[in-house]
Amino acid sequence: MQARRAICQVLAGAESGGLERHFIDLCNALAERHQVTAIAHPMHAQALDGRVHFVPLDLAAGRFNPRLLLMLYRALRRAAPDIVHSHASKATAMLALLKPLLSLSFVATLHNRKSRLWMFRSCDAVIAVSQSLADGLPGRQVSVIPNGIAPPAPVDAARKAAIKAPLAGQPLVLAVGRLVQAKGFDVLLAAWQSVPAQLWIAGEGPQRSQLEALIHHYRLQDRVRLLGQRDDIGVLMEAADLLVLPSCREGFPYVLLEALHHRLPVVATRVPGAVDVLPQPWLVPIEDAAALTAAVSRALSDPLRLQTDFNALWDRAGEELSLATMVQRTEAVYRKVLHG
16 A cells, blocks of 8 residues: 555454464554554553554453443544454454444455354455455455465574484474364374374463373374474474374464475365465365375375475465565555545
């Protein structure tokens, strides 16, 4: 966008994941060129750039809560933005209910598959983070803007070597995500019974005890480690031979973006985002442990084919799946809405 605009971003969630990362990255990047107001849970205050005007508002209690709707209405009236951009279905539903009372241009982003999508009908424009999600919104024009990230910082060679040294040449496969059912780690452990490689799972969550029990049940203690929450994912990706993404549900996973930017090959289930970009041989059906075993084993046994299949994608990801491209495409949607 050439003109400086007043833009309000609205997020109703109270978690910390890909959706929240998208929201924070977009707010911070837009604030370099625009007047940005962010309305979100107080937990996100520290992650937002000082140039972003932050309005802490916990909207997690419910999309039809009259008190919260009134608070959001007042916040939007005070911000008086040229355009308001909601993220995910809850914030979009609240904006849809308030739209008749506000003279605002209204954009919304769909971040994951949802069974109820009525709230997106009132938007002036809809963005989906993958083509798979856009296909689920029939009857209206949807702009597909994949998530994007900034180029990763160079990884210290000594730290990478320190991770690889104890492996004594064994292949290392990495999985990253919250330990929740949607990430499919239980299926991954079932698949790992026949994979002769180390599997490290980075992340924390409520499914940890269940996964620990499965590791013992499948007798995988010598090949599988639950690393817990880590702040060195980039180093782990540089040390790994393969990323595996066994999710049951995704929008456009950030861990996939990070792997591609680190030039790490990926085997993934056929979830949105993965099916949009990955080579077909490295996609498997959701919740199919046998297919996951076969794909991972094939990947580890043929690294030259992996390199051939992923080289072009790695090069393309640096441009097409970048934060700069995501922001530029989002600004283009705003410009189209504001100019009619």
